[in-house]
Amino acid sequence: xxxxxxxxxxxxxxxxxxxxxxxxxxxxxxxxxxxxxxxxxxxxxxxxxxxxxxxxxxxxxxxxxxxxxxxxxxxxxxxxxxxxxxxxxxxxxxxxxxxxxxxxxxxxxxxxxxxxxxxxxxxxxxxxxxxxxxxxxxxxxxxxxxxxxxxxxxxxxxxxxxxxxxxxxxxxxxxxxxxxxxxxxxxxxxxxxxxxxxxxxxxxxxxxxxxxxxxxxxxxxxxxxxxxxxxxxxxxxxxxxxxxxxxxxxxxxxxxxxxxxxxxxxxxxxxxxxxxxxxxxxxxxxxxxxxxxxxxxxxxxxxxxxxxxxxxxxxxxxxxxxxxxxxxxxxxxxxxxxxxxxxxxxxxxxxxxxxxxxxxxxxxxxxxxxxxxxxxxxxxxxxxxxxxxxxxxxxxxxxxxxxxxxxxxxxxxxxxxxxxxxxxxxxxxxxxxxxxxxxxxxxxxxxxxxxxxxxxxxxxxxxxxxxxxxxxxxxxxxxxxxxxxxxxxxxxxxxxxxxxxxxxxxxxxxxxxxxxxxxxxxxx
Numbered sequence: 001x002x003x004x005x006x007x008x009x010x011x012x013x014x015x016x017x018x019x020x021x022x023x024x025x026x027x028x029x030x031x032x033x034x035x036x037x038x039x040x041x042x043x044x045x046x047x048x049x050x051x052x053x054x055x056x057x058x059x060x061x062x063x064x065x066x067x068x069x070x071x072x073x074x075x076x077x078x079x080x081x082x083x084x085x086x087x088x089x090x091x092x093x094x095x096x097x098x099x100x101x102x103x104x105x106x107x108x109x110x111x112x113x114x115x116x117x118x119x120x121x122x123x124x125x126x127x128x129x130x131x132x133x134x135x136x137x138x139x140x141x142x143x144x145x146x147x148x149x150x151x152x153x154x155x156x157x158x159x160x161x162x163x164x165x166x167x168x169x170x171x172x173x174x175x176x177x178x179x180x181x182x183x184x185x186x187x188x189x190x191x192x193x194x195x196x197x198x199x200x201x202x203x204x205x206x207x208x209x210x211x212x213x214x215x216x217x218x219x220x221x222x223x224x225x226x227x228x229x230x231x232x233x234x235x236x237x238x239x240x241x242x243x244x245x246x247x248x249x250x251x252x253x254x255x256x257x258x259x260x261x262x263x264x265x266x267x268x269x270x271x272x273x274x275x276x277x278x279x280x281x282x283x284x285x286x287x288x289x290x291x292x293x294x295x296x297x298x299x300x301x302x303x304x305x306x307x308x309x310x311x312x313x314x315x316x317x318x319x320x321x322x323x324x325x326x327x328x329x330x331x332x333x334x335x336x337x338x339x340x341x342x343x344x345x346x347x348x349x350x351x352x353x354x355x356x357x358x359x360x361x362x363x364x365x366x367x368x369x370x371x372x373x374x375x376x377x378x379x380x381x382x383x384x385x386x387x388x389x390x391x392x393x394x395x396x397x398x399x400x401x402x403x404x405x406x407x408x409x410x411x412x413x414x415x416x417x418x419x420x421x422x423x424x425x426x427x428x429x430x431x432x433x434x435x436x437x438x439x440x441x442x443x444x445x446x447x448x449x450x451x452x453x454x455x456x457x458x459x460x461x462x463x464x465x466x467x468x469x470x471x472x473x474x475x476x477x478x479x480x481x482x483x484x485x486x487x488x489x490x491x492x493x494x495x496x497x498x499x500x501x502x503x504x505x506x507x508x509x510x511x512x513x514x515x516x517x518x519x520x521x522x523x524x
Contacts, residue, residue: 166226247331264460389426
């Protein structure tokens with residue numbers, strides 16, 4: 001497979017959600033070149049998606065002749081697969097004029113129409129498929145399995161200096177804008193929330209404004225400059241680093257809610273006329289929705305319809321004190337999460353010995369004990385994650401894996417190196433043991449083990465790193481938003497050579513061993 005075209009013309013939040021299927025395409029076919037077609041105004045945001053090799057654009061306003069010319073130029077490139085993640089007239093017109101296998105994502109039009117119906121027949125799906133799931137479903141029909149299921153965007157660390165804001169309490173990001181005025185909680189309530197967070201918690205406020213809500217700059221009169229940073233009409237890629245540094249983001253149902261989620265900041269999203277049943281809620285591990293249970297919600301798919309009632313109860317019933325309490329609860333529970341380093345076992349933490357069956361064979365890699373000690377001293381959680389397909393192959397039992405894992409913990413503990421947890425995946429598609437022969441969500445590069453460890457130990461993968469000797473460890477880091485380091489021990493040297501032969505997702509650093517990787521993390 002040579003070329004794959006993915007079409008998502010707008011809007012910004014939907015483009016960010018497309019990051020998951022794009023990662024799946026790249027992981028499944030690293031030899032392919034992936035093109036992403038969007039509107040010109042969304043070029044910068046599309047450039048933040050890790051699986052994309054080339055961003056192509058169409059004019060923000062395109063007539064039929066222009067679309068025909070664009071389709072003709074695209075057809076000259078030649079695509080084996082065309083994935084339409086938009087499903088409107090323009091995207092359909094372009095895709096139908098191209099050769100290759102074509103798949104189009106299901107918009108659930110009938111279900112969404114029933115949800116927005118004004119009357120007693122309104123139907124709210126209690127557990128609706130998320131838009132990311134629908135994107136992945138379309139990709140799956142084209143033969144691409146779903147590994148990534150959450151939005152992740154890339155941040156160039158050198159381009160995102162910290163906000164110029166003084167020391168103090170937690171950093172609370174507030175984004176009062178939205179695509180339509182009807183989707184915006186009231187500016188005076190956002191202002192009251194910001195003042196209360198500063199006065200009662202000593203919070204530092206970072207405010208993201210556009211022309212439609214620039215009047216909120218008057219907060220400068222109520223919050224000192226040392227505790228207030230305001231961005232006005234700043235492109236989203238430039239805001240990503242600022243968002244990642246925040247403790248919590250409070251926003252409407254907007255593009256910034258998805259961007260905050262995609263950089264690992266807990267999002268408190270205020271949903272008024274829209275509703276999670278439509279499938280567009282932010283999907284981070286710690287994201288939460290604040291909403292009022294009004295019979296008329298959702299009133300339209302995108303929330304642009306003017307309210308027909310005497311007041312917009314879906315927002316008037318969301319009180320400042322309620323949102324304030326949710327922020328306090330998130331800070332108390334440390335919803336931002338802890339830092340961790342997820343370490344592969346065989347070939348990274350201990351020497352690779354091809355399906356270890358005897359605990360006596362466990363031998364730490366050179367420098368790995370010192371590496372774990374350095375992580376302990378830095379306050380990082382240390383979690384070992386390991387694919388143990390030997391169970392599915394019938395080479396040994398889960399009890400054997402658990403015995404070996406306990407031996408690993410004991411050896412390191414005896415030297416003063418503490419491992420917080422060890423997780424493993426016993427599965428393998430088409431394995432010999434039926435019980436373990438399946439496509440699971442925990443086998444690397446799927447994120448199941450990292451997400452389980454994150455729930456157990458309140459870890460934020462976006463603040464963490466994955467270190468291993470396989471490309472699947474690097475891919476896992478991309479899927480979870482973590483930093484990825486490939487070591488040359490175990491199979492690492494062979495895997496590093498493969499990076500130059502195919503278009504794999506790249507590690508941030510190639511280390512000699514685990515200790516070198518940990519030292520790199522400590523110095524950067």
